[in-house]
Amino acid sequence: MGDIRQSLLPRDVLSAAKELLYHLDIYICNLVQSGRQPPQVDSKTQELVEEFILHAPKDRNTPARRMSALQELQLLEIMCSCFQEQSRDTVRQLMFSALFSLQGNQADESRMALLGKLVSMAIAVGRVPILECAATWLQRTHRVYCVRLAQVLVDDYCSMVPGSVPTLQNIHSASPRFCCQFITAVTTLYDLTTEELTPPLELLQMIVSWIQDDPRLVLITFLNTPLSGNQPISSLDVTPLGGLVRWCVKAPLAYRRDKKQALTNGTTESKPEVGPLFSALHLSLLQVLMLLPNILNEKGLYGRLALLQMESLAALTSDLSRLLDQADKHTHASSADTRALSQLVLDRLAQALQVAMANGALLCSREDLRAICSRLPHNNLLQLVLSGPVMYYNNIHTPPLAFSPHAAHSPIASHPTHPTHPTHPAHPGHTPLATHASSHPQYPAQPFMTGMPFPFRPSH
């Protein structure tokens, strides 16, 4: 394929790109037909893509060829129809990879820019095959880039063009996979630490309505992905559950800060309250967690796969203890309002922890939880959750309340944040896929005797 470069060079930018896409299509078809495993696009071809489609400078001496905005639009249109018309999933997927898989070189910036425009356009004109390819891309790519793509889409649809939210809203029916990945990316992006990292209201409303309509939406990627353990390093979580927990728990504090700023700035925007939205989202989240035991059991993963990470929860609780501390200090009189919001934060945290643990999304002991929650202020429900139910409540119907660290199955890491652990693909079976300590020694645990009455038992 290398020899086509000579024929491309004399052409103008658009027709050269077009020609290359054409050749790429033929090349990949042949590649797939040859049955070589795994079908991989060679580096020569990659270079051609970077030169004639992404227009990355080949070397310092040759100036990069530039496309006008109109030409770029025409190229996007051509790409759109190219993906749309390709009937074979494999070919389409390989083609998408050839164009947009990050190579760790200078061309990546152009790649990201073009990808953002292509996906944005695909959403606008409803090109499902591109969204499906993008969903796969979002699963395989490092989370930093995923978040960048999400940012582009949010900017395009929620910030730049008012009234275009309904277009984005439709993606949940067009491509649920893409929608799910988008939610994961967005919840990763907006961590509520600053105002910039607080989701725009339109986005929040959209996500709440998606999940309310179909709670299983957030599990689509997880349901459709055979868990082989070869999750790319530092890719997005397999579900947005962790991000959603963070949103719901932190929201009362984050938006209180917003309100305070709005008050000091003197702007009294009459925006609808986000409170009910997060309340609904939190409920949906718990309902999704309730779906998990069946799904996990079907996949044979109950008690072996933690969809919520102890690490990220630990980060959340330490974040919370800092924020609550600050809130307490800033409001000197410790107003009733602040106290109520703090309690709401802790209520939601306790609920998320309890329900996640009871449904096998969180694999840890109550002792582990007490460790990560030790610095948080007092909350009745949290105390109840940390101490666990009173066990002499005898009833034969009682199912296992939470994952037991001494169960027959060892947990597996669904999450590729431990690159040091080698993973064994393809054979989940009974082989432990990862050795995961049942308790987390890195968190200092409070001394706690199981038989003893818990000192912080809620005062009813």
Next chain:
Amino acid sequence: MSAQKDCDFLVKRARELVSDDPCAAKAWLITARTLYPADFNIQYEMYIIERNAERTASAGRLLYDMFINFPDQPIVWREINVITAALRSDSQDKHAQFLRGLFETLPGRVQCEMLLKATEQCFNTLEKAEMLLLLLKRFPESVVQHGVNLGETLLDAEVSENVETPVNCFRKLFVCDVLPLVINNMDMRLPASLMQKYMLKAAEFYIGYVTRGPSPDVQIQGSQEGGSLKSTAVSRGSQRYVIDGLSEKSSVVAEPWERLLDILAVVGARCEWQGDKGQRSYVDMLQRVKELCRYLPSLEGDTRSRCCSQVVICAALVLFRSAFLYVSAVQPALFQGVNTLSSGPWILVEDLSSVYNDVEGERGAVKHAHKKRKLADGREKTMSSDDEEGLGKGRGRHILVNKTDMPSWSETLESFRTARESWDLLHSHDGLETEFKKICASWKTDNWLWFRIFLSDMIIYQGQYRKALSSLHQMAAVQQPQPGQQSPSGQGSLEHHRALIQQASCHYALGEYRMACEKLLDVVGGLVPPSQEPTKSPEDHGRVKNKTRKGNDLRLLPCTSKAVLPFCLQLMLACFKLRAFTDSHDDLSLGHVVVLLQHDWPQGEMLFLKTVEKICQQGSFQYENFFNYVTNIDMLEEFAYLRTPEGGRIQLELLPNQGMLIKNPSPVLGVELNTLLLQGVQTMDRHHTVTRGITKGVKEDFRLAMERQVSRCGENLYSVLHRFCINEKIIIIQSLP
């Protein structure tokens, strides 16, 4: 203890939140449930939130969980009872519909179990039955186990609860709901005797339902509205009917006769009755059993008794249905839901349209049709004291009816005929009659007023007037114990009239003229004379003229003053006619005939001429009421003429003892009549002053009375004749033997 406190705390928090932030409340409860999955209050609270928000699917799911996990919680059962009550009710309110929808979300197995357990906990027979019925309807396989038991429970309940009528809530449930499930379930084998018992229970219910009387309270309401008959009828058409213990909606039985036919078809098929399986209609059915009847004598044993049952049940149903259709046409006010707007009651009476025919001609006809007996006084009397004789006479009688007044006349007469045929069939063999009488006894048909009305009419049709009279008396007895049925609106008196007129008609047919007139004059006293003479429909005239009446036809007479008064007049005429024209000298009867002949003039012209002829023969005529009741100008003219020499100088004593005097010819009289009258006076002057001892004053009186009479020509004839009936009642009755 501590666990309980935890649970109370969790539920309490949820309750605090539910009004402001229901999502948060639910989040609390979800959490609580993962902590204490075995706590009932937590799940119940979850359920209550969903139920109050009327979210069918989630509430259903939670109810299911509670039913599975807490089967012994009284609260769960209270909830299930609320839901099953909604299932049984026909309420359309939103909450009831939600509860029904909630039940539908449950898996069938749970529904079945829930209904069974709810049934077990139910102590009220009706509720229990309704609940079990829900189960049977949803789960046909449960019919085998519970169907017959449920049916028997309902039938037992009728007895133990002392219900008065077969149209009761237990029977309704049995017949309309349980029975179709039981007989249509092919997995069940039921003995034929049980099937027939159920069939008869169903028939009794449907017949009772169709023939139910209007409820008394509504009738009073109707009478308050206007008092006139029509307004009562209007309100009755739209009145509502509720079977005690049931809701209004479930008290409605659509197409009862069709449902009964459906059941009959299934029972027939399952009892292996003869004939094709699908019973097409009641009329077809009668034809089939009629044919079957012919083979009956040749059958034996089981086949015979099976055949017997088939004939009796089928014929009885056809009989009751046809009789109902007939009676609902002639006595619509008896029934609820029958449209009474179109026509009032009708009376089956002797047809008297031939009353104006020549006496001789009629005598011939009477002779031919009735056996007659010469009595001591020489008067001819028709007799039918013997029932056998009457029966023979009844064949092929015509029933006349004014087709414009009764548009459905042909259906009505057809129903009457079919009912009579069924009756005859049921009495054609001893075996059939015995079976039929058993049915009648168990249904107490003797107390069915409407059926008694049919029977009376049938007996009249058969010509068994003596029997008919006793039946009519019996009917009065049936009517009496229900004073509530008598409305103050005049309906009662109309019913009363109906019976009297029919009795009069029977007495007449038996030759008991005095009794006939006595009954009639009772009726006439209560009538208001119609303000106008009825314009006769050309058809009526046509029939009378074209057909040679045999004199033993019947007529359906509308029970209205307008129709009844003419009939009474005709009947009286018929009573006096024979007597007036006997050889003996009976001026009183002759006078009555003259008065009565004025009605329907000139229909009776021929008879009037005959009267005149008789008077001429006699040479004299005394009738002191003449000037009170004769206003017909033709008659007056004729009588004036009779006194003239040309007229035969008949001695007429038509004045009451005291007369009035007028001097001069009245200018209101025509020239012709004046001439006649004056002429008469002159001739009387000349020839009879001495011989007859009649003073000039008397002659003057006659002349003046005539003049006055002529001026009365325009008077409403009905008023005159009505007055005649009322004032002369005693004389009229006394003048008959």
